[in-house]
Amino acid sequence: MAPNKKKQLPSIEEFMPHLAYDSVIFGFNGQQLKILILEYQNTGFFALPGGFVKRNENVDDAVMRGLKERTGLDNIYLEQFHTFGSSSRSAPEIMRTILEANDYDVEDDYWMLDRFVSIAYYALINFNNVEPKPDELSDSISWYPLDQLPPLMMDHQEITEKALEILRDNLDKKLVGMKLLPQKFTMKELQKVYEEILGKKLRRTTFQRKMLSKDILVRHEKLFAGGAHKAPYLYSFKTVQTDQKASSEITHQTIKNTI
Amino acid sequence: MAPNKKKQLPSIEEFMPHLAYDSVIFGFNGQQLKILILEYQNTGFFALPGGFVKRNENVDDAVMRGLKERTGLDNIYLEQFHTFGSSSRSAPEIMRTILEANDYDVEDDYWMLDRFVSIAYYALINFNNVEPKPDELSDSISWYPLDQLPPLMMDHQEITEKALEILRDNLDKKLVGMKLLPQKFTMKELQKVYEEILGKKLRRTTFQRKMLSKDILVRHEKLFAGGAHKAPYLYSFKTVQTDQKASSEITHQTIKNTI
């Protein structure tokens, strides 16, 4: 790297030290469940999208902001699932390599080289027609199927595995499909979401009966152009207001549906 | 407070700034589910037991350590459940009052007056024969039934409610009864734990059949001295090793059983 044109690093005045977040962004394209991995330029390091929390910012908001800055994705469904607090969570060499590869001049006591406690979130999006963009830091970013992840830096593999575990547990409770599918979808597509997350095949008739009996779906017109067979109905999720968080939930959903 | 005999405050050199933990400690005495609340002397402030994380310490260990220091409880079952990261989580006046009530001299820029992100844990213990002791900071500490909590400072009420919600969700999955009961217990006691956590009565025969069919219980000798009626069997939980964490789980359990 040329030792000239050094850039200005983010200042510790702006952020809380020792505190970071990482996000496991699940995307579904109708076929496969994938997650978003970014690669730091000129380093070969693969990582979950993450960032830092400003001194006067809600952690939830920081994650939303950082995700938009780093991935171009806005207003996506986010849920905190675990905080990783091992004292071994520091990687000064790696962080230095990444920063220097981007032409930053890094002092030995620079705050990003310290130990970090990371609050981890998972996000759910339908990634048809969505093209995540790397940010100005020149990272590349792309989708990887869960069984074809590159080797991830630090404990990001462990974070990813925990995210999937929690996602499975929340599958029915949180109506996960709602966030991963377009507004209207077929029963087959919904089943595919479940199968991808659970990692196993489900029985068609049982699944259909179970979903219909839940009183969460609205049936719409049929979807033609499916092939040489009976056309399936399209469904959407009912927008039920179950609790005090309903309005913000609906915001999420509405925005998601317009992606 | 006399302005003499000022004591030395914990230094920011030792701890990570802006990072705290809070713990919701559930205890069961055979009858009622209670949680441990501490009262800061001379202030009237009630709070969950909490503390700070040393710069070179795992967060999990910090919670365990702090709990021992503050409550006298050792090696109890702990599980992280949520991190509270709202930017409004600071209470400089309250913290100053607490510290000054304990004869500390507090500078305006003292780190404990800052905003804190709090990692929340719940703990489960059987509190027969356990007498929590307040620490040297002269707090008093005692058990409160969930429906008779005093007004808690900051967002500690919200933290408590979230803990209970998570505990309910984990009831079957995590074998919560194992941590709250003595090593040997009757079916009625186990049912009582479930009822207290769920906040509703359960049907005796259905509960008994469900528990026995789970293949998690070992039946032991009968417990006499129960009253003018048939004596119930005593049960204990099977110690199954399901995954790689099994050995540490067993440690928890063994230690818990000797409390």
Add this chain to the structure above:
DNA sequence: TATTATTGTAATAAAATGAGACAATAAAAT
């Protein structure tokens, strides 16, 4: 017009749960 593959639903079987009945029994009362 027949063929094909898939969909929606009904019919039936199996499993899980709810609800009640009842005999067994340990301690207390007589």
Add this chain to the structure above:
DNA sequence: ATTTTATTGTCTCATTTTATTACAATAATA
């Protein structure tokens, strides 16, 4: 010593839920 009492463990039957199979409906293709 006998009866009474309350609770326990288990069984039965009813109801609900879930699994499995079967099959008619139908949109595109041959």
